[in-house]
Amino acid sequence: MSIEQRGSDGRGGIDPTVPGLPDDEDELIWTAGQAMVSYDQGVMASDLVVMVHAARLYKAVILEMNKGTFFACDAGDDSPSERLRRALSALDSAVPRWGQCGAFFIEHAGIKAVVQSRSTPNSLAFSFHAVSGAVPFISETGYRSFITPRAPFATLVDDAARMWIEAILGEIKRPVMIAPNYSTQDFTADYPWLSPDQIGGTSHFVEASGQGAFGF
Numbered sequence: 001m002s003i004e005q006r007g008s009d010g011r012g013g014i015d016p017t018v019p020g021l022p023d024d025e026d027e028l029i030w031t032a033g034q035a036m037v038s039y040d041q042g043v044m045a046s047d048l049v050v051m052v053h054a055a056r057l058y059k060a061v062i063l064e065m066n067k068g069t070f071f072a073c074d075a076g077d078d079s080p081s082e083r084l085r086r087a088l089s090a091l092d093s094a095v096p097r098w099g100q101c102g103a104f105f106i107e108h109a110g111i112k113a114v115v116q117s118r119s120t121p122n123s124l125a126f127s128f129h130a131v132s133g134a135v136p137f138i139s140e141t142g143y144r145s146f147i148t149p150r151a152p153f154a155t156l157v158d159d160a161a162r163m164w165i166e167a168i169l170g171e172i173k174r175p176v177m178i179a180p181n182y183s184t185q186d187f188t189a190d191y192p193w194l195s196p197d198q199i200g201g202t203s204h205f206v207e208a209s210g211q212g213a214f215g216f
Contacts, residue, residue, distance in 0.1 A: 018056065018057055018060035021060060021061065021064045023064075025065065025083075028061050028064055028065055029061075029083075029084060029087045029088070031057065031061055032057075032058050032061040032062075032084050032088060033087075033088050034057075035054045035055070035057040035058040035061065035121060036054070036058065036088055036097060036099045036100055036120075036121055037097065038050060038053070038054035038057075039051055039054035039055060039058070039097075039098055039099040039121035040097035040098040040099060040100070042054060043098045043151040043152075043153060043154075043155070044098075044153075044154055044156075045154075046153035046154050051121070051151075054099075054121050055099075055121040055122050058084075058099070058120060058121040058122060059121075059122055061080075061084070062080050062081055062084065065080035065083070065084075066079075066080045081120070084120070085101045085118070085120065086101075088100060088101070089101040089102055090102030090104075090117075092191075092193045093105065093193045093194075095156065095157050095158045096117050096119070096157055097157070098119070098121075098124070098151045098157060099119050099120055099121035099122075099124070100117065100119060101117050101118055101119060101120075102116075102117050103115065103116045103117070103190075103191065104158065105131070105191075105194060105198050106158060106161050106162065106165075107198075108161075108162045108165045108166075109165060109166065109169060110136065110175065111136070111137060111138055111165055111169075111175060112130070112131050112132070112135065112198065112199075113128045113129060113130060113131065113137070113138070113165070114128075114129045114131060114191050114194070115127070115128055115129075115157075115158070115161045116128075116129060117157065123147075124147065124148045124149070124150070124151060125145070125146075125147050126145070126146045126147070126148070126161070126164070127143060127144065127145045127146065128143070128144045128145075128146065128161075128164075128165070128168075129142065129143055129187070129191075130142035130143070130178060130187050131187050131188060131191070131194060131198060131199050132187055132199060132200075133178045133182065133183030133184060133185065133187060134178075134183070136174075136175030136176060136177055137175060137176065137177075137178055138165060138168045138169065138172065138175060138176075139172075139176065139178075140176050140177070140178055140179040140182065141178070141179065141182050142178045142182050142183075142185070142187060144168060146164050146168075148160075148164075
């Protein structure tokens with residue numbers, strides 16, 4: 001039986017009951033990984049049914065790993081949800097699948113950022129992190145979170161991140177300099193894979209309207 005079929009109740013809801021799951025944790029992690037792949041494929045194929053079924057299976061794995069309860073399933077580094085995130089994360093700097101954790105660099109409209117995904121097939125959570133305190137960004141703190149209820153169909157994660165930067169720039173009108181009380185932190189400490197070119201500043205950025213501007 002395929003991942004897309006397992007656990008289907010025909011109602012489109014996330015029913016965590018999926019019979020026949022393995023007991024071994026390595027096999028459960030593999031099953032969750034297959035659900036993640038299926039979710040990503042569903043996004044790219046614009047198939048909401050596949051996405052729902054994959055999310056249901058992933059959630060069922062969490063339930064199985066947590067001995068039949070969702071209580072504290074995402075509480076701390078040793079929780080089932082966190083173990084799955086670590087085991088299934090993308091490699092450093094690689095653009096993750098939909099529903100996968102990871103961190104990658106992006107430059108768009110003059111904004112340089114590391115995009116972090118803390119996502120699963122059941123929760124799509126992202127954050128943007130500045131790579132330098134000396135160049136314009138999309139927030140004065142060097143950090144901006146973004147949660148989306150559903151992945152945009154037929155769109156890769158990095159292309160979606162560019163769309164979200166555009167949307168944020170539309171809200172704030174133009175990039176802002178990072179505030180002095182935040183600008184002295186080490187923005188690259190958690191991302192040793194960043195290259196000097198990625199970290200280096202730029203003096204030119206593009207406003208949401210398309211008007212070029214300069215930041216000093």
